[in-house]
Amino acid sequence: xxxxxxxxxxxxxxxxxxxxxxxxxxxxxxxxxxxxxxxxxxxxxxxxxxxxxxxxxxxxxxxxxxxxxxxxxxxxxxxxxxxxxxxxxxxxxxxxxxxxxxxxxxxxxxxxxxxxxxxxxxxxxxxxxxxxxxxxxxxxxxxxxxxxxxxxxxxxxxxxxxxxxxxxxxxxxxxxxxxxxxxxxxxxxxxxxxxxxxxxxxxxxxxxxxxxxxxxxxxxxxxxxxxxxxxxxxxxxxxxxxxxxxxxxxxxxxxxxxxxxxxxxxxxxxxxxxxxxxxxxxxxxxxxxxxxxxxxxxxxxxxxxxxxxxxxxxxxxxxxxxxxxxxxxxxx
Numbered sequence: 001x002x003x004x005x006x007x008x009x010x011x012x013x014x015x016x017x018x019x020x021x022x023x024x025x026x027x028x029x030x031x032x033x034x035x036x037x038x039x040x041x042x043x044x045x046x047x048x049x050x051x052x053x054x055x056x057x058x059x060x061x062x063x064x065x066x067x068x069x070x071x072x073x074x075x076x077x078x079x080x081x082x083x084x085x086x087x088x089x090x091x092x093x094x095x096x097x098x099x100x101x102x103x104x105x106x107x108x109x110x111x112x113x114x115x116x117x118x119x120x121x122x123x124x125x126x127x128x129x130x131x132x133x134x135x136x137x138x139x140x141x142x143x144x145x146x147x148x149x150x151x152x153x154x155x156x157x158x159x160x161x162x163x164x165x166x167x168x169x170x171x172x173x174x175x176x177x178x179x180x181x182x183x184x185x186x187x188x189x190x191x192x193x194x195x196x197x198x199x200x201x202x203x204x205x206x207x208x209x210x211x212x213x214x215x216x217x218x219x220x221x222x223x224x225x226x227x228x229x230x231x232x233x234x235x236x237x238x239x240x241x242x243x244x245x246x247x248x249x250x251x252x253x254x255x256x257x258x259x260x261x262x263x264x265x266x267x268x269x270x271x272x273x274x275x276x277x278x279x280x281x282x283x284x285x286x287x288x289x290x291x292x293x294x295x296x297x298x299x300x301x302x303x304x305x306x307x308x309x310x311x312x313x314x315x316x317x318x319x320x321x322x323x324x325x326x327x328x329x330x331x332x
Contacts, residue, residue: 013129015103016110020117020124026089027123036125038090038143045151047144049080055135063179066105068198069138070112076222077142078120079202079275083220084153085211086146088204090123094139096132120204150211152279157217157236161280161304166206167297168248169225170264171196173271174256187259189252200275206296207277213292214285224272229311230325232280239309242302242323245316269313270326280304 029037175197178184257264
């Protein structure tokens with residue numbers, strides 16, 4: 001099996017540059033020159049996001065395949081574009097690799113990246129490859145576009161808006177716990193949870209629909225519902241009231257929580273990496289959205305209130321408690 005020391009940087013580039021362009025009309029020059037040359041869509045706002053994955057911090061190679069890792073590295077960036085109401089267009093990928101990395105690993109890593117880019121018609125137009133003495137690092141930058149009228153930020157929520165999500169929450173964090181304890185294959189409920197963690201599906205289509213339907217604010221659920229609710233509350237200068245009974249939890253999550261001796265709701269509130277969308281909207285627009293798009297798995301979980309009320313959670317008995325902004329934080 002060849003290693004990077006045998007094929008070198010230019011051999012690596014030759015390995016990965018095939019099948020990287022899916023929308024040829026927007027790319028003048030792709031991989032292979034000093035810079036990519038792109039043709040932007042007239043009168044569209046440009047969106048840029050970047051995310052870095054570091055071995056032993058963001059992923060453990062004993063728990064994920066290279067293909068899954070490549071898929072997820074792109075997915076987390078597409079989710080950021082979706083949260084702004086945009087459409088992802090181009091990706092630039094930089095990787096720092098130990099010199100002894102097998103070429104088969106790199107091929108599979110990029111196959112995962114290419115698969116999700118193919119699914120969303122995203123072009124891989126460049127990047128960088130360097131040697132790393134201390135493990136694998138992946139940095140992805142994605143460029144997207146959005147119509148000016150459909151741009152959604154965290155700062156637009158208004159008192160009286162509903163707050164909702166695009167799907168079940170907590171699956172990814174429970175999947176990580178199952179991977180960590182091992183022997184998860186013996187549990188019938190484990191597969192969708194593990195899959196949610198290893199190959200998350202960014203809600204790109206839903207994001208564009210929500211933006212066009214009048215979403216007043218939006219955020220992707222990367223750090224947990226509690227943390228992202230505080231982000232919207234602070235950016236919009238509003239309060240948020242969530243209802244525990246309305247937060248969507250899968251049957252598989254509830255089974256896993258019981259097996260792991262955890263609270264299912266805690267996974268949704270504090271677990272993170274669900275990459276669903278959290279959004280706010282005027283109630284009348286939300287009702288029209290439900291009627292026009294019954295295929296979307298939208299769930300209303302609360303409402304926007306005056307900022308003086310803070311961010312609170314109403315439990316199933318009607319008790320109200322302050323919801324702390326706990327969630328994943330690199331420097332906490």
